[in-house]
């Protein structure tokens with residue numbers, strides 16, 4: 001598992017010309033385990049979507065991510081009313097590998113069943129995803145990531161609304177991916193968890209307020225700065241003056 005270095009150079013990502021991520025530069029080293037933290041509306045999900053190629057930066061460059069990323073979106077952003085079984089939901093992980101209209105085959109089904117077993121959902125293959133608890137659904141999404149087998153794994157609030165046991169099981173999987181040499185990036189709000197489990201941190205408040213060793217980034221001064229920036233945001237962020245001036 002040899003992920004490339006992911007480099008961001010002066011990256012700005014906007015929604016309707018309003019910058020959610022503002023002139024961010026830095027790098028995710030191959031095999032690093034990084035938490036992305038910051039206040040609500042800081043641009044964390046937007047950054048992950050840009051890294052996954054789902055949202056194009058309107059300025060700057062992201063290099064090294066294309067084609068090697070698997071993304072776990074925020075559970076709240078997913079529609080669970082869609083009538084699919086757990087097995088099919090996991091098999092969506094093979095979509096890119098197999099192509100939209102190609103048969104998955106017995107080997108693919110076998111891998112999907114093994115992934116369900118690995119996340120503790122043996123026997124759930126035929127269950128509709130709509131009938132799962134939040135924790136069981138998150139396990140299905142982790143099984144899908146397992147099947148995708150990507151060198152870079154992006155997780156958007158992976159432990160939200162989970163009980164201690166489920167969170168611990170999924171955190172163990174994150175550490176396994178890290179141990180295998182994958183690059184893992186997770187958006188998190190629990191700073192105690194970040195300090196305990198994540199060696200590196202990117203502190204975002206639309207601008208990057210720190211990116212490096214967690215202990216050096218999560219200082220009281222940096223967190224205060226992030227809070228003050230968030231309090232200064234109006235409901236609608238301003239258009240980027242630096243970009244408009246360019």
Ligand SMILES: Nc1ncnc2c1ncn2[C@@H]1O[C@H](COP(=O)(O)OP(=O)(O)OP(=O)(O)O)[C@@H](O)[C@H]1O
Pocket residue numbers: 015016020038039040041042043044045046047237
């Ligand atoms: N689809 C969208 N259309 C318009 N604006 C959006 C869209 N998605 C996000 N935004 C805006 O972009 C900014 C950053 O949002 P984003 O979801 O990236 O922040 P976040 O740090 O992940 O927040 P949270 O911690 O609340 O999940 C916010 O001002 C948000 O309202």
